[in-house]
Each structure stands twice: as structure tokens, then as C-alpha cells.
Amino acid sequence: MCPTIVPYTYEAKKEKRIYFTSLLKDMKVLVATEKPFAKKAVEGIRGIVEEAGYELALLEKYADRAELLSAVADVDALIVRSDKVTAEVIAAAKNLKIVVRAGAGYDNVDLEAASARGIVVMNTPGQNSNAVAELALAMMIFMARNGFTPGTGSEIQGKTLGIHAYGNVGKLVGRKGKAMGMNVIAYDPFVTDDALFEADGVKRVASVGELYEAADFLSLHIPATAQTRGSIGYELLMSMPKGATLVNTARKEVIDEAGVVRAMTEREDLKYITDIAPDAQAEMAGKFGKRFFATAKKMGAETAEANINAGLAAARQIVDFFKTGDTRFQVNR
Structure with a gap:
């Protein structure tokens, strides 16, 4: 008892x-x-x-x-x-x-x-932070090199890495990105001390819009809340630079799948890679080929x-x- x-x-x-x-x-x-x-x-x-x-x-x-x-x-x-x-x-x-x-x-x-x-x-x-951060960087390289298939890819060095939410994982992604020669920017309204960004050599931007407009690779780390569900979609992707890649190791629920499909349909340069298989996975794989990839199961913490x-x-x-x-x-x- x-x-x-x-x-x-x-x-x-x-x-x-x-x-x-x-x-x-x-x-x-x-x-x-x-x-x-x-x-x-x-x-x-x-x-x-x-x-x-x-x-x-x-x-x-x-x-x-x-x-x-x-x-x-x-x-x-x-x-x-x-x-x-x-x-x-x-x-x-x-x-x-x-x-x-x-x-x-x-x-x-x-x-x-x-x-x-x-x-x-x-x-x-x-x-689990380091495991997820390593996966995020690996996903960027995977997409930059055309899914490791024949053809000319690109390097991530010199590219701008945008980090959406600068928590435990976001910080590690930023530090690893800096070590690989990337220009790192971040947005997190809940981290108010600029010194925390500056200590990592990361530029803090003032808005979500500014983050996406500048990011060649956007690493997503926001939680699924009432405010964030379905918040990443058409307008944000359409604002990204030519050839940009969205990397999602966060949650499926934060993605507006219809908006992502629409943006990638209108812009054949955009790419999306995710650690959480979307509901529209079959449609995305069929339409976008090497511009889309989803892991077979969520594996960010699988080390x-x-x-x-x-x-x-x-x-x-x-x-x-x-x-x-x-x-x-x-x-x-």
C-alpha cells in the first residue's frame, strides 16, 4: 500500500x-x-x-x-x-x-x-540536443548534394543558416554551422539577451520574416503550440532565397503542408527535408523528387x-x- x-x-x-x-x-x-x-x-x-x-x-x-x-x-x-x-x-x-x-x-x-x-x-x-543538431546539419549536406545522387551539388560553407528558435538544439546547430563556415542568424522572441547570441557569433534578427528572407538553410526548432501549429507555410517559403532548403527536425504539426506544397510547386528551386513524415508525404515525393525527403521514422534522438x-x-x-x-x-x- x-x-x-x-x-x-x-x-x-x-x-x-x-x-x-x-x-x-x-x-x-x-x-x-x-x-x-x-x-x-x-x-x-x-x-x-x-x-x-x-x-x-x-x-x-x-x-x-x-x-x-x-x-x-x-x-x-x-x-x-x-x-x-x-x-x-x-x-x-x-x-x-x-x-x-x-x-x-x-x-x-x-x-x-x-x-x-x-x-x-x-x-x-x-x-537529445546534440543528436538532433548533428542530424539537422547532416540533412543540410544531404540536400545540398542532391540526396547523394549523381550531379553537381553545392557546399554549405558560406551559406546563411537561419535558426528558428534558439533553445538547446538551436544553439548547437548554430555552433556546428559556424564551425562549418556558415553565416548564422537566429530568431527567438523568448530569448531576450543579445549577449547569448553574440557569444556564439550568431546574429539575432528582429522577426520571423527577416529570418526566412535571408536563410539559404532554415533549421526549424519551434515546439507545437496553439500559436505555432500550421505557422510555417506558403508565405514564409516564398520569401526565402533562391535554392533555399527548409529543414524540419521539430514537429510535423508546425508545418502548413498545403502551403508548402503550393510554394514548392510554384518555385522549383525550393527544397524541404523533414525528420517527421508529413501527411502529404506521397504527394510531395511524387511531385518534387530530390527536392523533398522524409526519414522513414522520427530519428533525431535515435543515437x-x-x-x-x-x-x-x-x-x-x-x-x-x-x-x-x-x-x-x-x-x-
């Missing part, structure tokens, strides 16, 4: 109600992954969880939703990757106190349902290093939450 959670208030956190659980035992942590973590990651997660005195349960490669609903029934914490934590899952998890999405994006978790139950939701920002880092970070965050009430990476309120 799970012990009672004791409410605790830190004045330094402005009377925010958090869970102080340093005396709790017999907590159960479930790792639920349709696509499992690497063996080394699972071993590391187990070590962190069990050293803290908690129980670890695994649900891997599950094919039926009912398996997940059954598995969450008695758990206090849940670690997932891209698995859907819906309102139904949250309702089935009567003891659930925290969900950690091992990765940066968290749109696979129903935040509203979690918040209604007082469940903390976290992500693990930065753990051994990122897999391990994200899993271990998720386990540590759960332990810190239960031991000290740490909610540093909470994404819901």
Missing part, C-alpha cells in the same frame, strides 16, 4: 504546493516504452531507481493499449518515450504522481488531464548516446522529485 503523500510548501517557491516525499518507501516506477530504451539505458535506470529504494517495473514492446492501462494501475511514477499518455491512461493510474517524458517534446502527454489530477509532468531538455542520456535523466528527475520535491523540469502547472 502506497503511503500518504504529505503536502509541503517552500516559501522560496512562492507558496507553490509540491510533494515532499523524502520519507516514502515502496514507490513504484514504471518504464512503459513501445520502442524500448537500449539495454544499457534500462540497466542505468534500474540502478538509479533501486538505489533510491524504489521498485522498477518494465513494459516494453506492448502492442495493446489495454496492457498499458493495466500496467499503470498501481504505479507512482511513469517514464515514457513517444508513448501516448492520454486522459484514459491518467485515469487508470490511481497512484500516479509524476510522468517524465524522456526527451524534449511532451505533446504525447495530456497535460490538462495530468494537471487536473495534480500530477507533475516533466521532460528531459537537452539530453545510443541520446537514448541513454534521456533515460538516465528521467530516472534521476523522478528520484529528485520524490526525495526533495524538485520540480525544476515541470512542463505543466
